[in-house]
Amino acid sequence: MMLEFENVTKVYKDKFTAVQNIDLKIEKGSFSFIVGKSGAGKSTLIKLLIKEINPSEGRLFFDGEDITYLSSRKVPIHRRKIGVIFQDFRLLNRKTVYENIAFAMEMVGHSPKVIRREVPTVLSMVGLSDKANNFPNELAGGEQQRIAIARAVVNKPELIIADEPTGNLDPETTYEIMKIFTEINRRGTTLIMATHDRMIVDAMKKRVIELKNGKIIRDTQEGEYYNVY
Numbered sequence: 316m317m318l319e320f321e322n323v324t325k326v327y328k329d330k331f332t333a334v335q336n337i338d339l340k341i342e343k344g345s346f347s348f349i350v351g352k353s354g355a356g357k358s359t360l361i362k363l364l365i366k367e368i369n370p371s372e373g374r375l376f377f378d379g380e381d382i383t384y385l386s387s388r389k390v391p392i393h394r395r396k397i398g399v400i401f402q403d404f405r406l407l408n409r410k411t412v413y414e415n416i417a418f419a420m421e422m423v424g425h426s427p428k429v430i431r432r433e434v435p436t437v438l439s440m441v442g443l444s445d446k447a448n449n450f451p452n453e454l455a456g457g458e459q460q461r462i463a464i465a466r467a468v469v470n471k472p473e474l475i476i477a478d479e480p481t482g483n484l485d486p487e488t489t490y491e492i493m494k495i496f497t498e499i500n501r502r503g504t505t506l507i508m509a510t511h512d513r514m515i516v517d518a519m520k521k522r523v524i525e526l527k528n529g530k531i532i533r534d535t536q537e538g539e540y541y542n543v544y
């Protein structure tokens with residue numbers, strides 16, 4: 316199992332319960348959508364996963380390892396196993412496309428030789444080899460997101476988490492991005508995507524986990540955005 320939540324509850328300091336009694340298993344190599352209204356708890360689940368916050372109750376396992384509480388020394392080691400993609404791309408605007416991806420590799424200690432080999436490979440995978448020397452703000456939104464995806468995959472994470480990755484994109488660009496995610500998943504990387512995009516959820520026919528007021532109210536294989544029953 317890639318991931319297991321056992322009866323996980325998160326109560327914020329102000330006593331607000333953001334997620335409650337979450338039991339969830341995500342298999343290695345799977346592709347899952349997390350859906351639910353704004354405030355349903357999607358971002359809280361993601362923060363728990365990348366150890367930005369600790370659960371108030373319950374246990375979390377990643378690849379069989381208990382990650383419920385990790386020492387501050389171990390958090391960065393855990394995060395390297397996960398690639399995260401956000402709605403607002405979060406690229407470094409003072410660095411070129413090439414440098415953005417190279418920097419992510421430098422951070423985890425890859426050699427210049429490996430960096431020179433891998434950056435062009437991931438740029439080619441997202442179809443942006445010709446933009447290596449551009450700065451992010453010279454690119455369209457969809458292109459910036461493709462760079463963010465390239466940066467997330469370059470260190471070969473076991474899991475990719477995408478939080479509303481197509482929230483700022485038009486339908487055609489969204490389709491291009493979904494093709495890239497499908498290919499990444501096809502090559503074996505586990506994928507979790509939080510989204511409000513009904514069109515993509517219905518088209519992909521993947522597992523759909525629906526949250527409402529911090530609880531899982533639906534979990535279906537080959538599901539749709541809205542409950543059809």
Ligand SMILES: Nc1ncnc2c1ncn2[C@@H]1O[C@H](COP(=O)(O)OP(=O)(O)OP(=O)(O)O)[C@@H](O)[C@H]1O
Pocket residue numbers: 327328329331332333351352353354355356357358359360
């Ligand atoms: N640090 C915090 N302190 C207190 N309450 C919080 C905190 N972070 C989130 N919440 C509350 O927890 C609930 C769930 O928030 P969360 O961000 O997980 O929702 P979401 O489903 O990701 O929403 P969105 O789609 O808008 O990102 C919300 O009601 C939110 O106000």
